[in-house]
Amino acid sequence: MIRNYRHSWSGIVGVILLIGSLSFQLEGCIKKKPILIGFSAQLTGRQAELGVQERNGVQLAIETINEAGGVAGHKIELLVRDDLGVPEKAKEADQELIKAGVHAIIGHATSAQAVAGLEVTNPAKVIMLSPTVSSPKLSGLDDYFFRVYPSFKDSAQAFAEYTYRREGVTRLAVIYDNDNAAYAKTYSTAFAEKFQSIGGKIADEVSFSSKAQPDFTSLLLKLRRSKANGLLIIASDVDTALITQRSRLMNWEIRRYSSAWAQTETLIKNGGQAVEGLKIEQAYAVSSQSRGFLDFQTRYQARFGQAPSFGAAFGYEAALVLAAALEKTGGKAEGLRQALTGIRDFRGLMDTFSFDRFGDVERPFYLSTIRGGKFIILQKMTLNGAGGK
Numbered sequence: 471m472i473r474n475y476r477h478s479w480s481g482i483v484g485v486i487l488l489i490g491s492l493s494f495q496l497e498g499c500i501k502k503k504p505i506l507i508g509f510s511a512q513l514t515g516r517q518a519e520l521g522v523q524e525r526n527g528v529q530l531a532i533e534t535i536n537e538a539g540g541v542a543g544h545k546i547e548l549l550v551r552d553d554l555g556v557p558e559k560a561k562e563a564d565q566e567l568i569k570a571g572v573h574a575i576i577g578h579a580t581s582a583q584a585v586a587g588l589e590v591t592n593p594a595k596v597i598m599l600s601p602t603v604s605s606p607k608l609s610g611l612d613d614y615f616f617r618v619y620p621s622f623k624d625s626a627q628a629f630a631e632y633t634y635r636r637e638g639v640t641r642l643a644v645i646y647d648n649d650n651a652a653y654a655k656t657y658s659t660a661f662a663e664k665f666q667s668i669g670g671k672i673a674d675e676v677s678f679s680s681k682a683q684p685d686f687t688s689l690l691l692k693l694r695r696s697k698a699n700g701l702l703i704i705a706s707d708v709d710t711a712l713i714t715q716r717s718r719l720m721n722w723e724i725r726r727y728s729s730a731w732a733q734t735e736t737l738i739k740n741g742g743q744a745v746e747g748l749k750i751e752q753a754y755a756v757s758s759q760s761r762g763f764l765d766f767q768t769r770y771q772a773r774f775g776q777a778p779s780f781g782a783a784f785g786y787e788a789a790l791v792l793a794a795a796l797e798k799t800g801g802k803a804e805g806l807r808q809a810l811t812g813i814r815d816f817r818g819l820m821d822t823f824s825f826d827r828f829g830d831v832e833r834p835f836y837l838s839t840i841r842g843g844k845f846i847i848l849q850k851m852t853l854n855g856a857g858g859k
Contacts, residue, residue: 502543502544502545502801503544504544504545504546504547505540505541505544505545505546505547505573505796505801506547506549506570506571506572506573507532507546507547507548507549507572507573507574507575507576507789507792508548508549508550508551508564508567508568508570508572508574508575508576508577509524509525509528509548509549509550509551509575509576509577510550510551510552510553510560510563510564510567510575510576510577510578510583510587511524511525511552511553511577511578511579511580511583512552512553512554512555512578512579512580512583513525513550513552514552514554515554515555516680516706516708516709517555517680517706517707517708517709518555519706519707519708519734519735519736519779519781520579520580520602520706520707520731520734520779520781521552521553521555521578521579521781523734523778523779523780523781523782523785524576524577524579524601524602524781524782524784524785525550525785526770526773526774526778526782526785527601527770527778527781527782527783527784527785527786527787527788527789528548528576528601528785528786528788528789529548530766530769530770530773530774530782530786531785531786531787531788531789531790531793532546532548532789532793533773534769535789535790535793541793541796541797541801542796542797542799542800542801543801544801546793549567549570549572551563551564551566551567553577553578553583553587555580555583555649556583557582557583557585557586558586559583560578560583560584560586560587561586561587561589561590563587564577564587564590564591564596564598565590568590568591568594568596572596573596573597573796573802573803573806574596574597574598574599574792574803574806575587575591575596575597575598575599576599576600576601576785576788576789576792577598577599577600577601578598578600578603579600579601579602579603579781580602580603580650580653580731581603581604581605581607581608581650581652581653581656582649582650582651582652582653584598584600584603584605584608584615584652585605585607585608585652588608588613588614588615591614591615592613592614592615595614595807596614596803597614597616597792597806597807597810598614598615598616599616599617599618599788599791599792599810600615600616600617600618600619600788601617601618601619601781601784601785601787601788602617602619602780602781602784602785603617603619603653604617604619604620604621604622604653604730604753605621605622605652605653605656605657606621606622606623606656606660607652607656608621609621609623609828609830610828610830611828612827612828613828613829614807614829615829616810616825616829617829617830617831618784618787618788618791618818618823618831619753619784619831619833620753620830620831620832620833620835621830622657622660622729622730622751623660624835624853625730625751625752625753625835625851626657626660626661626664626729626751627660627661627663627664627853628751628835628851628852628853628854629661629727629751629837629851630661630662630664630665630668630670631664631668631853631854632751632837632851633665633670633700633702633725633727633749634665634668634669634670635668637700637725637749638699639670639699639700639725640669640670640671640699641670641671641673641696641697641698641699641700642662642665642670642671642672642673642698642699642700642701642702643672643673643674643675643693643694643696643698643700643701643702643724644658644661644662644672644674644675644676644701644702644704645675645676645677645678645689645690645693645701645702645703645704645705645713646658646675646677646678646703646704646705647677647678647679647680647704647705647706647709648677648678648679649679649680649681650680650706650731651677653704653731654677654704654705654729654731655677657704657729658675658702658704661702662675673693673696673697673698674692674693674695674696674698676689676692676693680705680706680709686709686712686713686716687716687720690713690716690717690720690722691720694720694722698724699724699725700724700725700726700727701717701724701725701726701727702727702728702729703726703727703728703729703732704728704729704731705728705731705732706731706732707731707732707733707734707736707737707740708736708737708740709732710728710731710732710737710741710745710748711732711736711737711739711740711741711744711745712740714726714741714744714745714748715740715741715742715744717744718743718744725749726747726748726749727748727749727750728748728749728750729750729751730750730751730752730753730754730780732750733750733752733754733779733780733838733845734779734780734781735776735777735779737840738840738843738844738845741840745840746840746841746842746843747839747840747841748839748840749837749838749839749848750837750838750839750840750845751835751836751837751838751851752780752835752836752838753780753833753834753835753836754780754783754784754820754836754838755820755821755834755836755847756780756838756845756846756847757846757847758819758820760819760820760821762817762818762819763783763819763820766778766783766786766819770782770786783819783820786819787818787819790816790818791810791813791816791818792810794813794816795809795810795813796809798812810825810829811825811826811827811829813825821833821834834850835850835851836848836849836850836851837849837850837851
């Protein structure tokens with residue numbers, strides 16, 4: 471009897487251990503380690519609106535993905551860093567995220583910070599996927615940089631054509647933020663080259679440092695003396711609003727134009743009547759009626775209590791396409807670059823897009839204006855034609 475009892479107890483222990491082992495394995499399957507994704511952009515300071523909107527868009531996408539079961543059975547965990555709009559801080563933020571073990575970094579919001587961050591992410595072979603960086607200086611490079619927003623090379627030139635041929639601007643004054651020269655100076659050059667090639671003249675150009683909070687009145691007085699009949703502003707939402715307000719207070723009656731960098735609700739809120747009629751080129755179809763875009767707008771408004779800007783929409787898309795690539799790799803960082811370049815006709819919020827072998831995309835771009843305190847799409851733009859409906 472004693473021997474049988476011992477044998478029985480041994481069997482029970484074996485069953486308990488087996489059940490425990492299976493339970494542990496099952497728990498491991500259910501509670502897989504989360505996939506760490508980094509996000510880095512300017513989240514504080516005068517020019518933080520774009521970065522905040524991008525972060526919100528990414529966060530909403532990740533919440534949606536996790537509610538649907540995650541990626542390859544893993545939930546996604548977002549690690550957020552503030553690059554403060556400073557190149558050196560962008561490097562530090564990316565280094566922190568890489569050290570934390572992220573599979574990829576979504577960011578940065580502006581070109582200067584992206585260029586700096588790539589000095590860290592490229593050597594580490596970590597994907598940087600930007601929602602809004604559009605400088606053509608980052609096009610055609612065999613590196614780890616991807617973006618869902620297209621290069622402004624063609625759109626800036628189409629904007630120049632429109633300004634000259636359709637608006638009748640023959641003498642253009644330009645003011646841009648040199649703190650983001652990788653974007654602003656490059657945009658100014660692309661626009662000016664096209665504008666001058668078709669008969670226009672750059673009457674004068676001035677730059678400023680947004681961090682120094684310059685006296686825009688003196689800069690605008692200098693530009694006014696050039697007798698330009700058009701003003702191109704290449705700056706953040708806050709600075710574009712200030713520049714348009716100052717020009718209006720000076721009673722400088724001139725046609726005003728802006729690059730996509732300024733297109734946020736902060737521009738309208740801070741600019742008021744001064745920004746009414748401002749023309750803007752962008753790849754953001756703000757009046758799109760696609761079901762996905764309308765659903766995104768509703769959910770974003772409910773989640774964050776405000777309407778999304780282009781940064782939020784492209785941040786959302788960046789997170790979705792990254793998740794699609796991670797699904798291909800089984801949730802692993804290995805092979806992520808190849809998975810992204812293999813994505814074709816991805817269904818975004820407004821249209822489809824594909825990555826080329828350099829991580830660039832081609833997407834439609836539009837001409838919009840501010841009317842009645844709202845952004846209104848005027849037309850789709852094309853190079854060598856200045857647009858069409």
